[in-house]
Amino acid sequence: MKFLSVTACALILTACSTATREPRDVTPSHDADLLMADELSGANGSTVYDAVRQLRPAWIMRSRPTAVIQRNQAMLIVYVDGVRYAAGIESLRMFPIRSVASVRYFSPGNAEARFGPGHLLGAIEVITTPH
Numbered sequence: 566m567k568f569l570s571v572t573a574c575a576l577i578l579t580a581c582s583t584a585t586r587e588p589r590d591v592t593p594s595h596d597a598d599l600l601m602a603d604e605l606s607g608a609n610g611s612t613v614y615d616a617v618r619q620l621r622p623a624w625i626m627r628s629r630p631t632a633v634i635q636r637n638q639a640m641l642i643v644y645v646d647g648v649r650y651a652a653g654i655e656s657l658r659m660f661p662i663r664s665v666a667s668v669r670y671f672s673p674g675n676a677e678a679r680f681g682p683g684h685l686l687g688a689i690e691v692i693t694t695p696h
Contacts, residue, residue: 600617600620602665604616613658613660614655615662616662627670628654628686629686641653641688642680643689646693668691669692672687675687
């Protein structure tokens with residue numbers, strides 16, 4: 566009986582000490598495939614293309630055709646608020662930074678899973694701010 570009391574006390578003390586621990590400092594992970602409005606607004610330039618060129622240059626590199634994928638076979642597709650807008654990353658020059666809430670890059674596999682076939686170079690989705 567005495568053993569049971571000691572064990573119960575030990576369990577209660579362990580539970581209390583666990584409950585009163587300070588939470589770990591958890592910082593949000595940096596998403597290399599996402600740009601939010603606050604990050605966009607800190608970029609030099611006035612268009613989303615300018616921001617992408619400065620903040621996510623890998624997106625521009627990924628959008629270029631390779632020896633395997635010729636330019637006439639595929640281009641990166643741009644979507645605006647879920648609707649197909651244009652082909653080619655240069656179309657991001659049409660969007661002022663201040664009008665955009667977020668920009669997300671989709672790899673070819675993720676783009677095809679989200680938007681359907683025909684995304685050999687991936688896709689970029691622009692979410693605009695409500696007017």
